Structure formats: structure tokens, C-alpha cells
Amino acid sequence: MNQPAINVLDLTKRYDDVLANDGVSFEIERGEIFGYLGPNGAGKTTTIRMLLGLLSPSSGTAEVLGADIRNRKALTDVKSDLGYLPDTLGFDERLTGRQVLDYFARMRGDERRAELLELFHPPLDQAVETYSAGNRRMLGIVQAFMHDPELVIMDEPTSGLDPLKQDRLHHFMEQEREAGKTLFVSSHILSEVQRVCDRVGIIRDGEIVALEDIDALLKRSGKEVRVHFADPVDETAFVTDQMIDVDVVDRSVHFTYTGETQALLEHLVQFEIEDANVGDPQLDTIFKHYYTDESNPNPP
Numbered sequence: 291m292n293q294p295a296i297n298v299l300d301l302t303k304r305y306d307d308v309l310a311n312d313g314v315s316f317e318i319e320r321g322e323i324f325g326y327l328g329p330n331g332a333g334k335t336t337t338i339r340m341l342l343g344l345l346s347p348s349s350g351t352a353e354v355l356g357a358d359i360r361n362r363k364a365l366t367d368v369k370s371d372l373g374y375l376p377d378t379l380g381f382d383e384r385l386t387g388r389q390v391l392d393y394f395a396r397m398r399g400d401e402r403r404a405e406l407l408e409l410f411h412p413p414l415d416q417a418v419e420t421y422s423a424g425n426r427r428m429l430g431i432v433q434a435f436m437h438d439p440e441l442v443i444m445d446e447p448t449s450g451l452d453p454l455k456q457d458r459l460h461h462f463m464e465q466e467r468e469a470g471k472t473l474f475v476s477s478h479i480l481s482e483v484q485r486v487c488d489r490v491g492i493i494r495d496g497e498i499v500a501l502e503d504i505d506a507l508l509k510r511s512g513k514e515v516r517v518h519f520a521d522p523v524d525e526t527a528f529v530t531d532q533m534i535d536v537d538v539v540d541r542s543v544h545f546t547y548t549g550e551t552q553a554l555l556e557h558l559v560q561f562e563i564e565d566a567n568v569g570d571p572q573l574d575t576i577f578k579h580y581y582t583d584e585s586n587p588n589p590p
């Protein structure tokens with residue numbers, strides 16, 4: 291069973307004059323956590339809805355656990371191995387949490403219900419219409435995982451959860467990966483992606499603009515440097531072509547260094563420096579470059 295969990299092949303969706311997905315292609319291996327990122331309106335939900343068979347592609351296709359998404363019967367056959375945590379949780383509001391879970395259990399099974407309810411505990415005997423956002427999300431998580439699927443598609447999985455529950459979910463996701471499960475995670479929260487994802491795909495204006503290992507992305511993206519000078523900064527003498535996103539405040543300079551670390555250190559020793567910090571950039575610094583429109587040199 292070495293076929294990828296998801297194989298997206300030139301997937302395209304057009305809504306009148308909007309090309310929401312434009313030749314999107316990527317593979318997700320079994321046992322990995324794949325982060326799907328992009329600014330609002332980039333096309334993430336469109337891809338997810340096509341993968342689940344909720345929306346037909348205009349052209350191209352994808353295979354989910356080996357099932358062609360254009361083949362309704364094949365997709366129905368793999369549904370018991372597939373979990374879905376949508377960003378908007380549209381349960382029947384009049385049912386209690388327990389009735390909602392019973393409903394999904396009849397369709398797909400619930401062998402992990404008790405285990406999940408130990409970790410995530412929505413008030414099962416209350417009607418869903420009385421639930422807080424966090425309780426709704428917890429019910430969604432139990433629903434998505436309780437039939438022990440091979441692959442779970444999660445859209446903004448931690449939205450509405452308090453920090454403790456977010457941490458619990460991240461830990462749970464890491465354990466699922468260790469157990470060989472595959473997670474496809476659409477998220478805006480970069481610290482979440484940095485913590486749990488092995489690889490990311492970045493979509494912008496319907497097109498994939500990056501597809502990479504998180505570690506490789508961090509390595510390739512230079513060093514984040516903060517330097518505190520003894521005297522006011524002489525910017526023209528200090529700043530070189532290898533420094534991008536340079537921000538000078540008083541006697542401090544913050545920048546991303548794209549050259550060799552050795553060359554940076556040789557450059558720094560020429561100045562009267564009180565303190566310097568050289569580290570890996572945060573993903574948000576990197577993603578800013580992918581998210582913002584390159585044709586606009588001064589994005590808001």
C-alpha cells in the first residue's frame with residue numbers, strides 16, 4: 291500500500307470569471323501531516339471540497355486513498371477510512387452532542403469514541419445550539435476521528451479552542467502521525483503549522499506557489515538576525531545586499547540574512563556591537579513573502 295494518501299493532478303475549478311483552483315498538483319504521502327496554507331480567498335476550501343466529492347472539478351482530478359474523486363462510488367467506498375473536520379461545523383442544532391455522535395456512528399462506526407471523549411469533552415447531553423465555539427469544535431474532532439480513519443482532512447482545526455485544548459489537539463495529531471495516520475491540515479496559524487506539519491503547500495490566487503518540507507523551507511530561508519549597536523546605526527555602512535526586510539529602530543537592527551553565516555560574522559565584527567542574535571526565521575517571516583503580492587513592493 292505505497293500509493294499516496296492524496297494525489298492531486300492538475301485540479302482546476304472555475305466559478306464564472308474566478309479561477310479558484312488553477313492546475314493544482316501535489317501528493318501527500320501516507321503517515322505525514324501536510325499543511326495547506328494561503329491567504330483568504332486563495333482556494334483552500336475549494337480544493338478540500340473537491341477532495342471530498344462535494345464539488346466537481348472543472349478539469350483535472352485527484353485520488354483520495356486511491357479513489358478517483360470523479361467516481362462517486364469509489365469515493366463512497368473509501369469514506370469509512372476518511373475523516374473530515376470542516377471549518378464551519380454544521381450539525382443539526384436541535385440534537386444533543388450524543389445524538390450527533392450516534393448519527394455518525396451508525397454511518398461509519400465509533401470504536402474510538404470513548405478514548406476521544408477523555409481528551410475532548412463537549413457537553414454530550416446539551417443541544418448543539420447551546421454549545422460554545424470550543425465545544426462545537428470538540429464535538430467536531432470526536433466526530434472526525436471516532437471511526438479511526440486512515441486520513442483526516444482538517445480545515446482550521448484549532449479555531450475556537452482555548453490554548454490548553456489547542457495543545458492537546460496538536461499532541462493528539464502528533465500521536466496519530468506516529469500511528470501511521472495521514473492528516474491534511476488547512477490552517478492560518480503558522481505556529482501550529484511549524485509545530486505539527488512535516489510539509490507544506492502554499493496556494494495563492496488558485497495556484498500552488500510552494501511545496502516543501504518545513505525544515506528545508508526554514509533552512510533555505512536564511513537567518514533571522516537582531517543586532518544592538520553601542521552607537522546609533524550608520525545604515526549605509528552596515529546594510530548589505532544579503533540583508534532583506536531590514537528594520538532599524540534607534541540602535542537596533544532586525545533583518546533576514548540570505549548569505550553564508552560565516553560572511554555575516556565577518557561583517558559584524560567590523561562594528562561596535564553590544565549584542566547580536568542569529569537564529570532560524572519563524573515561518574510567518576517566510577510566508578509573508580509568499581502571501582503578499584510581489585507586484586506590490588509595499589504591501590500593507
Ligand SMILES: Nc1ncnc2c1ncn2[C@@H]1O[C@H](COP(=O)(O)OP(=O)(O)OP(=O)(O)O)[C@@H](O)[C@H]1O
Pocket residue numbers: 305308309310328329330331332333334335336337
Ligand atoms: N460558490 C462560489 N461561487 C463563486 N465564487 C466562489 C465560490 N466559492 C468560492 N469562490 C471564490 O473562489 C475563490 C477561492 O475561495 P476559497 O473559499 O476556496 O478560498 P480559501 O482559501 O478557502 O479562503 P479562506 O481562507 O478565506 O476560507 C475566492 O475568490 C472565492 O470568492
